[in-house]
Amino acid sequence: MENNVITLVGTVETEAEYSHSVLEEEFFSFMLRVPRLSENDDLLPVTVSARQLDTSLIKMGNKIKVKGQLRSYNKYTQTKTRLILTVFAKGIASALPEDEDNPNEIFINGFICKTPVYRRTPFGREITDLIIAVNRAFNRSDYIPAIAWGKNAVYSENLEVGSNVMLWGRLQSRNYNKRISEEETEVRTAYELSITKIEKLA
Secondary structure, three states: OOOEEEEEEEEEOOOOEEEEEEOOEEEEEEEEEEEOOOOOEEEEEEEEEHHHOOOOOOOOOOEEEEEEEEEEEEEEOOOOEEEEEEEEEEEEEEOOHHHHHOOEEEEEEEEEOOOOEEEEOOOOOEEEEEEEEEEEOOOEEEEEEEEEEHHHHHHHHOOOOOOEEEEEEEEEEEEEEEEOOOOOEEEEEEEEEEEEEEEEOO
């Protein structure tokens, strides 16, 4: 079983733009609007190799299905390092009507790499924040922020660093205000795996 699988079905929100190159291979990125059960949508970043870039398919307004992995990388600035998440596409196709029944599904098998943080919202909802390290080829790892709710939050709170866990859920986007200075704040977007099921393996 693969340890990192995500499937998204949504509407192309932006044209694909050049992102970066690795060993002379070019990569492009675009935003995909994925519906939720609620009225809100998630606006999610997708990265695709030039070899799979089909501009007639990845075109604003088109409904597509993306299969791939959720990956992370560090973005370095002059003052700090930020963890960036993106959906690395391994396959892209036109969406079929039946694909829209489950537009946002993710499974990962990884290891808890930070002590879980349990908290309650102002409305009393229980939440536990997790960071999961997912192994990748060439001795690399992706670090995936995940959030558990309710009973899953209570269960996750006591998991130890190094525990091997399997998670099922959906990838969601969330806007928040980042304080830049005493007078200035900046709206940023965080991406995280919202857990619907969690199992400990070891």
